[in-house]
């Protein structure tokens with residue numbers, strides 16, 4: 022073993038303006054360096070309670086079952102679907118991008134009879150068309166994405182959609198991975214049954230935890246399941262015994278990630294939700310204005326364009342990957358290309374959490390101008 026082959030860890034100081042992870046706030050990094058204590062240490066149990074309180078604040082909910090699931094955003098998606106679905110359950114998934122497709126794929130794996138309602142990538146759903154789809158049969162749940170990171174479209178009218186779903190006896194699962202902490206997510210006011218997110222986007226905490234919240238109605242569904250949850254690791258009835266009053270061991274909590282999330286959430290509370298949403302909106306507008314000055318065109322109309330993730334059409338004749346390489350290697354800036362059908366056709370620019378700062382917007386615009394001039 023030639024140990025000297027493995028040099029000191031020294032990642033470049035990137036400016037992360039892609040679809041995630043976003044830049045981690047220095048206070049979060051400091052929190053992660055705190056000594057690790059036991060996952061049943063009374064001091065840690067207090068921190069867990071605080072994380073739950075702070076999560077209820079960002080999700081704008083009183084839901085008791087509000088916790089961070091171990092794993093990235095996809096673990097949140099999987100926890101939502103695995104716990105609500107029993108084999109044979111009819112489930113409706115609204116798909117207008119890559120992450121809707123992922124939900125459909127997961128729901129099938131958990132044995133659901135999946136129907137989909139689709140819109141072209143970049144568009145959003147009208148509550149009436151979802152209500153029509155909900156009339157096809159009695160679905161156990163409707164799942165949809167609030168902020169589609171693959172397209173940059175923000176699905177509005179969530180309250181109306183939830184009302185329609187409830188009229189037809191379906192629960193609503195909402196993906197808030199690219200909205201929580203950057204855009205209003207009003208779980209109780211909208212009546213959402215299960216919402217999940219990830220730590221690495223607007224919360225500016227490294228990837229590794231998936232905040233999730235279950236309404237009392239959703240908890241009732243968990244309690245009355247006929248079959249055990251197929252995933253042992255994500256079984257909320259087991260996990261809630263650790264996060265609830267019993268504090269029974271299920272799996273070892275990722276201690277340093279819980280420290281990180283607590284600090285990230287403390288930063289959200291200090292800034293205040295409204296001020297934080299306003300900051301995300303203002304910086305997005307600054308970006309959109311600058312892109313227009315460069316002659317670049319956003320893919321999504323402003324009426325439902327995500328402030329946290331902007332998709333930009335690659336101009337004719339420009340090598341999109343070469344521009345991204347120029348940004349990364351010359352200016353240390355990361356943005357992303359398109360996913361699936363949008364590969365090679367768009368750039369995705371994220372302004373989330375600690376990345377959403379004026380200086381980053383201005384730096385990106387100046388760097389983009391230079392990189393485009395070279396192509």
Ligand SMILES: Cc1ncc(COP(=O)(O)O)c(C=O)c1O
Nearest residue numbers: 093094095120170196198199219
């Ligand atoms: C809308 C949405 N849902 C789910 C996910 C999955 O999250 P992760 O990649 O953290 O597992 C992502 C990740 O980008 C996302 O943007």
